[in-house]
Amino acid sequence: MKTVRKALSLLDLFSKSNPEFGLTALAQKAGLDKATTLRMLQAMKMHGFIEQDAKSRQYRLGAGLLRLARLREATVPVVDIIQPVLRRLAEKTGETAHAALLAGEALAAVAVANSSRSSRVNVEPGLQLPLHATASGIAFLAFAPPKVLDEALGRKFQRFTDMTATxxxxxxxxxxxxxxxGVGTVDRGFEPDVVDIAAPLFDGLGHAQGALTVVTPISRMSLNVRHEHSALLIQAALDCARRMGTNPPVHFWSLNSEAFG
Amino acid sequence: MKTVRKALSLLDLFSKSNPEFGLTALAQKAGLDKATTLRMLQAMKMHGFIEQDAKSRQYRLGAGLLRLARLREATVPVVDIIQPVLRRLAEKTGETAHAALLAGEALAAVAVANSSRSSRVNVEPGLQLPLHATASGIAFLAFAPPKVLDEALGRKFQRFTDMTATxxxxxxxxxxxxxxxGVGTVDRGFEPDVVDIAAPLFDGLGHAQGALTVVTPISRMSLNVRHEHSALLIQAALDCARRMGTNPPVHFWSLNSEAFG
DNA sequence: AAACTATGGTGATTATAATGAACCAAGAGC
DNA sequence: GCTCTTGGTTCATTATAATCACCATAGTTT
Structure with a gap:
């Protein structure tokens, strides 16, 4: 379904820094013909995925997405479950924590608990986290089905910093x-001066479906901090699994007791 | 873009009472061929709009929707926009006001402004408001797409009080x-001793996506109060629409001027 | 004010992608 | 062990979406 994929990939072009596009700009960014782009936008507009400013004619994401997201959340209330865990994680570590779930070829941040410190790492909800360059991605891949891992390793890896593993x-x-x-660590692989540590979130079969992450400015990172965060993350991940009724693989449980003494 | 429309319409088949489908069931409900349906689902799966239970092979809405919804909320902060309107509504009426948006088969309260009086109706954020028993639901249905209305009327109506319309x-x-x-009214249909009055909130297509509601203890309700609240609600709903850049149906605007003099 | 430019949007031809009936493989139920 | 149903696949046929030149309009520049 090439057409559907192209249409949906239009939606991926929107971001917080680029929340609206004119037709021409969007077509160019997508590498598609103007007419093609227009027709796809119209189709998505009919379903509320896209809406168009009546005056400026600019296109932006539509309110229909909210409905579907709430519906999804009503059937699989992951965010509600994760949020309090995240908050505690942020309190205990003093750093910003976020949760991300698989969305297409990358993880997407779906919940954030900001650090209370003045100097902190800010994470935008909705941020796309590439699998190879973030701890979230690494932790996810480490417990993802082998097929997903192989597929991911087959893609080409974009470089974000000079420390990105490509x-x-x-x-x-x-x-x-x-x-x-049990935790993935990425040192300044996505953003300079930030170290990520992440633990996987599991689905019903013991495969990763996302990750829980603590992001720390490099200035506050040390071996001790790293061990401490790792242990907290594993506990938090197990906590989430228990609350969601999902099943981490057996060997993941054992990490809790021996946790980084 | 017939293909895109068909694919997106698959998403509309999911609901709170039908959150998961097998391939065959979904194809049948959509009136499409199995092969076609499968390919569309796969395309949407790649973008995180659909996810598939690894064990049961059932399809459900995907986590990618959460990401896009967050992004949309970041660019058009509906809740942020509604909150001050709600605040003013609560001040002017002296009663608790809340806003609810469609989530599955019911509305969900997403913002609340409590009355300052000591005797007041309390509304918990996140509260589920059934469509048939609350003014929010009635106001929503009154301006929802006909298909949604018919579907809602087809369901069984739970009784909450002896005045619930079932x-x-x-x-x-x-x-x-x-x-x-322009406003829906429900007299003690959900909670005893409480009268709700609600006006619809619109999306970009001129369909209701939720409602703005004032909840009043029966002891303070009268015909005058009712008219006053109704007029204030319509103004507030129009205010929200203007701030959000959404489009109420034409006839809704006219209600403002003649408002319950 | 006239000419210019960039924008959103349109239409008919052509190349491409979607379709669907028949077909498999695998698990559930009897 | 057989059957029935389900998810998933194949490939010739057919419908569909991409294309490109074109139009209309609004804002700018000269």
Whole structure:
């Protein structure tokens, strides 16, 4: 369904910094013909995925998305479950914590609890987290079905900082380490001066469906902090799993007791 | 873009009472071929709009919707816009006011402004408001797409008080009255001793996406109060529409001037 | 004010992608 | 062990979406 994929990929072009587009701009950014783009937008407009400013004729995401998101949340209330866990995580670590779930080829931040410190890492809700460059992604891949991992490793990796792991072998190493530790760590791979540590969130079959992450400014990071955050993350991930009735793989449970003494 | 429309209309088949489908069931309900349906689902799965239970192979709405909804909320902050309107409504009426948006098969309260009086109706944020038993629901249905109304009237209506309207014909009457008046009224249909009056909130297509409601203890309710609240609600609803850039149906505007003199 | 430019939007031809009946494989129920 | 149903696949046929030149309009520049 090439057409559907193209249409949906139009939606991915919207971001917080680029919340509205004119037809021409959107078509160009998508690499599609103007007419094609227009027709797709019209189709999505009919379903409320896109709406158009009556005056400026600019296109933006539509209110229909809210409805579907609330519906999804009504049937699978993950965010409600995760939010309090996240808040406690942010309190205990003093750093910003976020939760991300798989959405297409990347993770998407769906809940954030900001650090109370004045100097902190800010995470925008809705942020796309590439699998290879973030701890969230690594933790997710470490417990994702092998097929997903292989597919991910087959894609080409964008470089975000000079410390981004762009070599598949390198990424695989990070993933393997994360599988053993239960947490993934990425040092300044996505944003400069930020270290991520993340634990996976599981679905009913014991596969990762997302990740819980603590983001720390490099200035506050140390070996001690890292161990402490790791232990807290594993507890938090187990907590989420218990509340959602999902099943982490057996070996993940054992990490809790021996946790980084 | 027939293909895109068909694909998106698949998403509209999900509801709170029908949150998951097998391939065959979904294809049948959509009136599409299995193969076609499958390909569309796969395309949407790639973008996180749909996810599939790994064990049961059932399809449900995906986490990618959460991301886009968050993004939309970041660009058009509906709740932020509604809150001050609600605040003023509560001040002017002296009663608790709340806003609710469609979430599954009921409305969900997303913002509340409590009355300052000591004797007041309390509304918990997140409260589920059934469509047939609350003014919010009636006002919503009065301006919802006909398909939504018919579907709602097809469901069984739970009784909450001895004044709850549980007969579809009775509910339809309330809805029709609400369509004419611009506001829905429910007298002790959900909680005893409480009268709700509500005006619809519109989306970009001129359909209701929720409602603005004032809840009044029966002891303070009178014909005068009712007219006054109705007029204030219509003004508030129009105010919200203007601030959000959404489009109430033309005839709704006219209610403002003649408002319950 | 006239000419210019960039924008959103349209229409008919052509190339492409969607379709659907028949077909498989696998699990559930008897 | 057989059957029935379900998810998923295949490939010739057919309907559909991409394309490109074009139009209308609003804002700018000269």
């Amino acid at each position: 070599d598949p072998a390198e990424v695989r190493k990070l993933v393997e380490a994360a599988h053993i530790n | 007969d579809p014909a009775e509910v339809r009457k309330l809805v029709e009255a609400a369509h004419i008046n």
